[in-house]
Amino acid sequence: MASLVGSRVERKEDKRFLTGKGRYTSDINIANQTYAIFIRSPHARAKIKKVDTSKALKSSGVVDILTGEHIAQDKIGGLIAGWAIRSEDGSEMKCPANPPLAKDSVNFVGDPVAVVFAETLDEARAAAELVKVDYKVLKAVSNLGEAMNSEAIHDGIDKNMCYDWLLGDRQKVKEAFDKADKIIKLDIVNNRLIPNAMEPRACVIDYNTASEEITCYTTSQNPHLSRLIMSAFGGVAPENKLRVVAPDVGGGFGSKINLYNEEIVCSWASKKIERPIKWVAERTESFLTDTHGRDHITHAELAVTNDGKFLGFKNETIANLGAYARVFGTVTPTYLFGPCATGVYIMPAAYSNVKAVYTNTAPVDAYRGAGRPEATYTIERIVDKAAMELGIDPIEIRMKNFPTEFPFKQTLVHQIDSGDYVAGLNKAKEMADYDGFAARKKESESKGKLRGIGVTSYFEACGIAPSPVVMMLGCGVGLWESAEVRFNPTGQVTVYTGSHSHGQSHQTTFAQIAADELGVPIENIDVVHGDTDKGTFGMGTYGSRSLTVGGIAIVNACKKIVNKGKKIAAKMLEASPDEVDFKNGEFIVAKSNKKKTIGEVAFASYLPGVRDEVKSPLPEGEEPGLIESSFFDPANFSFPAGSHICEVEIDPETGHVKLDKYTAVDDFGTIVNPLIVEGQVHGGLAQGIGQALYENAQYDDSGQLITASYMDYTMPRADDLPEFNLGFTCTKATTNPLGVKGCGEAGTIAATPTVMNAVINALGGKEISLPATAEKVWKACKELKKSNAKAA
Amino acid sequence: MKTFNYHSAKDVKEASKLASSNSAFLAGGMTTIPSMKLGLASYKDIIDIKRIKKLSGIKVSGKTVTIGATTKHSEVAKSKEVKKAIPSLAALAEGIGDPQVRNRGTIGGSIANNDPAADYPSACIALNATIHTNNRKIDADKFFRGMFETSLKSSEIIEAIEFNIPQKSSYQKLPNPASRYAIVGVYVAKHKTGINVGVTGAKSCVYNDKDLAGALSSNFSSSAIDSVKVSESGMNSDIHASAEYRASMVKAFAKKAVEAC
Ligand SMILES: Cc1cc2nc3c(=O)[nH]c(=O)nc-3n(C[C@H](O)[C@H](O)[C@H](O)COP(=O)(O)OP(=O)(O)OC[C@H]3O[C@@H](n4cnc5c(N)ncnc54)[C@H](O)[C@@H]3O)c2cc1C
Secondary structure, three states: OOOOOOOOOOOOOOOOOHHHOOOOOOOOOOOOOEEEEEEOOOOEEEEEEEEHHHHOOOOEEEEEEEHHHHHOOOOOOOOOOOOOOOOOOOOOOOOOOOOOOOOOEEEEOOOOOEEEEOOOHHHHHHHHHHOOEEEEEEOOOHHHHHHHHOOOOOOOOOOHHEEEEEOOHHHHHHHHHOOOOOOEEEEEEEEEEEEOOOOOOOOEEEEOOOOEEEEEEEEOHHHHHHHHHHHHHHHHOOOOHHHEEEEEEEOOOOOOOOOOOOHHHHHHHHHOOOOOEEEEOOHHHHHHOOEEEEEEEEEEEEEOOOOOOOEEEEEEEEEEEEEEOOOOOOOOOOOOHHHHHHHOOOOOEEEEEEEEOOOOOEEOOOOOOOOOOHHHHHHHEEEEEEEHHHHOOOOHHHHHHHHOOOOEEEEOOOEEEOOHHHHHHHHHHHHOOOOHHHHHHHHOOOOOOOOEEEEEEEOEOOOOOOOHHHHHHHHHHOOOOOEEEEEEEOOOOOOOOEEOOOOOOOHHHHHHHHHHHHHOOHHHHHEEOOOOOOOOOOOOOOOOOOOHHHHHHHHHHHHHHHHHHHHHHHOOOOOOHHHEEEEEEEEEEEOOEEEEEEEHHHHHOOOOOOOEEEEOOOOOOOOOOOOOEEEEEEOEEEOEEEEEOOOEEEOOOEEEEEEEEEEEEEEEOOOOOOHHHHHHHOOOOOHHHHHHHHOOOOEEEOOEOOOOOOOOOOOHHHHHHEEEEEEEEEEOOOOOOOOOOOOOOHHHHHHHHHHHHHHHHHHHOOOOOOOOOOOOHHHHHHHHHHHHHOOO | OOOOOEEEEEHHHHHHHHHHOEEEEEOOOHHHHHHHHOOOOOHHHHHHHEOOOOOEEEEEEOEEEEEEEOOHHHHHHHHHHHHHHOEEEHHHHHHOOOOHHHHEEHHHHHHHOOOOOOHHHHHHHHOOOOOEEOOOOEEHHHHHHEEOOOOOOOOOOOOEEEEEEEOOEEEEEEEEOOOEEEEEEEEEEEOOEEEEEEEEOOOOEEOHHHHHHHHHHOOOOOOHHOOOOOOOOOOOOOOOHHHHHHHHHHHHHHHHHHHHO
16 A cells, blocks of 8 residues: 555645535534623723613513623633743743633723623624613723833733743843844834634534533634633633534634633533524624734844854844734744744854733734744845845845754744755745745836845744643643544544644544554544544644644654554464564464455454454453544654745835745655645735735724724735746655644744735835735835936 | 515506605515625515616616616626616626626615725716616715715606716726725716716715816826826825825826727
8 A cells, every 4th residue: 555645636625615515613502502692891991980781681582681780790710821931031921811702991992891691693783772871981002012112911011011031141132233244123013813713713602401511612723722721711611511612713923822801701601501602703703703813013233244144133122912812822922933933044142032922903813924023034034134135135044044954943932853955945035936036026116116035044842742842931821633543343533633733634644644553544533632532632723733743743653553453463473473564454374474454453342252263352451442543742843944035026106016926945854745845835924925915904093993894904915916837845744753843833924024025025125014005015115216317 | 674564566557655754665685685684774564666667777868878776786797788888887797796796786776875985887977877766866976975875865766777878988896805896996987078087986976087187178087197196185084095095096097998998
């Protein structure tokens, strides 16, 4: 049987997703369900004086209305930050309470205050309009740059600062900078983004009054973690009375890592009103209350020699947490950001200083790439600026500073096990026809257009795991992953994983690796995920960790199956276990050339009576059945890397940026399914390009989100994007048996700086802020024309 | 969404009779339904006019193209007759919103709504259109009165829009990157009787840019536009485009339109 790892197996998911047969949370209906509508703050910052539900309670069809008072009375806990980050001075981070329903104050537009449950959705909506909330409106803190000098939003949180964190060595950096020929300086605003999963958040709660068990169907990237938080911190129910199911989920991009107010409130309320509850977000609620991404203000400096060697790097960043610190809110701008800010380079000295602040805006958390796009944007923009100021080709300056020996100890945290950055950049250079750029630029110029080329080399730390490491860095849980592999007596296999697929195609990829390990046809393998009642436990999917952590747990569980199978086969084949080889689904004894298929062995394991010539196939002391589980905790993160090159053509009359060519060369180690990986890269690129050219979440001074619909928030569309030219290099990861590295976020991480480097290159080095909208580019073109005219 | 009475009118007379100051006609519903869902509008009566056969269809004579009010954008975009008589009009329809919107939205709904960023109003201005209603004919330059405002009375129904076939014409649009409505749309049309430059998106209401038209009537070339000053005053300014940018884009897209004529 040929190996399936590496082949373009068509997705098992396709039939259901492409024919509209997926089963999402909002497709689930429970008999006798009520409908929930949340009453949300229309103000960015206010004290709640009074919530009057009397009129609404009398409205037709209303079952109950609950408020922050009720939550407090029942001692239901709030939402939490998953990572404890310490400030440079050793003090602990400061986090405000974040009750599921606000009782005393609201802190962003959309902060929920009360909830109506009614017999129909229309009745719930009508009643919600009758709930009167009396607010004392306060001045909102909506501007990130001014947050530290504004009035404190939360009691006891001075300067609105959660922490003032440092990674690296200020003294060493000072020494490096003293030796430099030149210091390159760059100021960046990393624009705020709204994840925009295709499926809005939703939950359906089914409370069983007899067993007292709550089943919560929800749009989550990590149902087990949601259950843990809801039970341990929310106090909604003990874990054994709480089942969390995340069925098909239509995209998350990090925004569905968090357990949200609505799930806690509805789970708690379902028990209170003894009725099932259904809540589905409207798109406006998604814009207002899904966690947002990015939103940094950064000042960075790079110390260089005249011949382009990097001596040191520093970055001072203010990161927006929004109104509250959520699960990955505090780690995204620190350990997921700081270490990667020195990029793929040998950087003798570096530090990252990050001040995370609260503002009256939606909470900011992990969004595809989480910290690493911000880091890569910073370093790759400043490296390009250095190249320009030193008059060195952007590829040459990168090559000059690449490490060539692996493992490579990166400046701030990571020990990178494998990579070949030179090979990646060379391949990208060739595929992009970098040398032909000058001719293409001339041709564009002859049509009155500007053309620019942009290069990015990135690495990222993903496959977020090693529990000892992440817990040392402040993570509240271990980030291992678990799997269970079950052989049925009749030979099919069910793989249970703690990872969760919300677009990643695990049912295919994971089946491929199990098929290879077990020698069972892929059709006979099913992958089950997303249900705390099915499978052991799991930490979920984010940080490109599913294959490198969850996938390896499957491999290890399969290996345990094969080991047990060998012992059984040995008995069946009258040999000793070490005489039995396993290949292509068969246990073979070489000396006698006798064999048993793994299916026969599985069957025998469940029917351990007298069979064939053997009394019992089970060796002494061996238990019946063929089911194994494994928890995998890798030795390190995984470190994908690559180089991307793109070309843009700009119409100076309108400022329109046409993305003309995009080449991405990535090293994801072993690739299990190129078809799926290419899809992941395409989607990632689209989101990175979105940040560079289109997407921008904006709040006005009063804290109103002014880009709260698709009329104003620009998503990239298919016709904005060129045909992507993808290539791969491969250095295997040494920290897992498959040699795989994460691939889910790379496109997003690399695309934003690649596009911006190209735009700025076209503008002759003129800095321009994210996103490069037509008007900004048009203005830059005008100024460029003026300064060119002056020079001439 | 608040409750309302739904009526499906069998003819124009019935539709008109049902109408009041608290009703809306339902054509494509692409504006009416979202605004009702978002709570921005509510009506007592919704009068569906899609079943009225007479209101839909395309007729081309020697000098004019007449399009029934409930003709969908996609039908105009695909129409062989329109493509032949006024190719720029078919191209305009093809550039509205997205396929879902084009498959439901209608020309009558679009001009009755008179969104300052809608495309069709610029065509009406540039192509000297006549708006036929159930009781009169209105010239385009008297029809569009202001932001979301027309000279229609509440019980008045647009039956058809009659466009003059120009010698040459082109519509060029800078789409809002998010919504794809026009940030600026410029419709240049050269008729025997003169030149019109219909501009949408730029101001609170579509208008005929007399300065640009004047410059083009003495010299129909994009270079003629270079010397025209387009003022920022009265231009819209929002998160997508400043008044300064819009003013400049009126010129830039007028040039593109002339070049494409
Ligand atoms: C996502 C999206 C994108 C869009 N993008 C664009 C774009 O790029 N360019 C553009 O120009 N438009 C755009 N539109 C608007 C669209 O083109 C529709 O044409 C417009 O919404 C109105 O047409 P309708 O047939 O849907 O009217 P309806 O919503 O049914 O009605 C709108 C109004 O017109 C009145 N009305 C309808 N028909 C008549 C009639 N025959 N006589 C009198 N009054 C009438 C109704 O009473 C109502 O007040 C977009 C819409 C959406 C939802």
